[in-house]
Amino acid sequence: MSEKTIQTIYDEDLPKLLSDLGLKEDFDNGRIKCSFCGDVITKENLLTIFSDGKEIKFSCNKESCRGKIPNSNG
Numbered sequence: 001m002s003e004k005t006i007q008t009i010y011d012e013d014l015p016k017l018l019s020d021l022g023l024k025e026d027f028d029n030g031r032i033k034c035s036f037c038g039d040v041i042t043k044e045n046l047l048t049i050f051s052d053g054k055e056i057k058f059s060c061n062k063e064s065c066r067g068k069i070p071n072s073n074g
Helices: 011-020 024-028
Strands: 046-051 056-060
């Protein structure tokens, strides 16, 4: 059985996380898009924030995008 690490944040912590990542202004202005479908990411449709090893990426909560999130365990 493989082990996965899941980190969660509360809604009220999202602005600080985005600020720490240098992405808050882009998020607030609708410039962050789902890495899979291209939809604008909002607080309402944000599923996950992940890294591909090069950059920070976002995924929306569409079922078609959920299955495309890479396994963080390689």
